[in-house]
Amino acid sequence: MHDKRVVRGSTFTGRTQAAGDGPESGAARARRRALARRAAAARLRPHTPPPAPGRRHHPIQTDHFLEELFDKGSEMEAGVQTDLLLDRPASPLYVPAKTGADAHTQIYPGDLFDFDVEVQPVLEVLVGKTAEQALAEAAQEEELAALRERRRRYCELRDAARAERARLRAADRRLHLEKEALVSQAQAQQAAAREARSAAAAAALARGWLADAVPAALRGLQLRGCLAAAEDSAAADLLPWLVDEVAAEIEALLTSRDLVTGQCLCRCSVRGLYTAYLPLTKSLYADLQL
Template sequence: MMPARGAHAAPYSYCSQPRALPARAKYRAAPEPDEREKGPVRYANLMYDRRVVRGNTYALRVLPAVRELFGPDPLEIQRQREARRRALSRKRAKEQMQPRTPEPVEGREHVHVQTELYLEEIRDRIVEVDVECQTDAFLDRPPTPLFIPAKTGRDVDTQIEEGELFDFDIEVKPMLEVLIGKTIEQSLLEVMEEEELANLRAHQRAYGELRNAELAEVQRLEEQERRYSEEKERRKRQRMEMLKKQKETTEKIAARAFAQRYLADLIPSVFSNLRENGYFYDPIERDIETEFLPWLMTKVEGALEKKVLGRTVLD
């Protein structure tokens, strides 16, 4: 139950509707004989459980490999059947010996009756009772007191007589001198070390600048040498090309002069030979000789043949 939040609602209400518990039988029903035979036997004592092997395990069970090779033992099968038959007969005898309630006479029937010492009233409806409770209002928690640990141990005091204590100014002077001396010495060493480191850095800086200058000079000289080498190679290639062109020009001029001298007498002789062999001719004269004269001779021969034929016919 929980309090309702409405102003005019009931002071308490249920979160869920009340419901009755399901009815359950008071006693467990005894299993039927058929169910006993079908279901597994639940042993209460391990000494009577057949799954527990007692004694020598090699003599009780047959190895699977031997059983596969030789097959099941007929004596073992017969022994199991007889044991099963004896168990069934023993169970039937036990059931017959168990006292049972006689069958009801005609017109009556058996009813389950409580035989316990204290009887229980059986009702169709379960008794329901409403119970309410009210909690008190929460009170403010008192402030937590300051924790003061308990005093432990014992108080002890001592007495210092005159002359037992030392004079601080006198006794501390040697220690201060040693401390100040060591501090000054360490400071001087550190200052000297810093000066030495500064000198080393300055020397390294000067050496680095000198080295950089030398490297720059070396690079400049290398670049100058490279330019000189490139210019020299370029001049050499240019000179070689010029000499090559000059040689080619000289050879061409010599070949031209030789060709002119050689062809000066060759051309007239060639033309004269060609003219003598008939390669150079007059086209009109050649046309008359090859075309006109053969045609003319053919016509003349035809005319003469006609005249001869006419005279022959007249004679």
């Protein structure tokens, strides 16, 4: 295809002379130059970018959508001249059309307005309306005062009723508390009575049971010889202490009596009291043994 001697193109056209066959004509050179310029212009024109991956370009006919562009549009000049108009003149004054015929009016004495005569009913109406309005306002003020007084009395009665209800609630609460206290006290007394009865029953049962157990225990101790040693130790330790305590108590009683009566009585000594009360203490100890 690169050999210029090979004929390319339409077979109906005239045969072009191959290179080397003869001198090249001017038309052939011009045609070749035109083709070269067209090819160079085609190379300089921006080409269509390559298609996206997975797509391809497809040639379509766009002749009907082509629009020829010009660097400068067509221009034309035209002149317009408005008609010369004068300013609008001022509107004339409106004069209504005359209708009917002219006439005159005869005024007799007394036909026009007499102030001294015509003002009397007007004054009567004004004075009557003013007096009526004043009476209405006075009645309204009296009614408002009566309403305020009634409201004050109602507030007093309401406050008194509230105070009475509060007093009754307080009294009811106090009675309820007293009732609760009495119920609690009665329950405590019943519990104490039950405990006392239980204690009394237990004491009676214990006395009934000890009435036979204590003499038997004392007889057993006496037979074993343990009671004699206890009697000796009690006589040696308990009796002197008991005598001293009794003597101190009697001395305190006598001192109090002397201070109250203001008399000085002769008192025996502690040893004398011991001698006097020794038989009594022995008898008390014997009673304790029994």
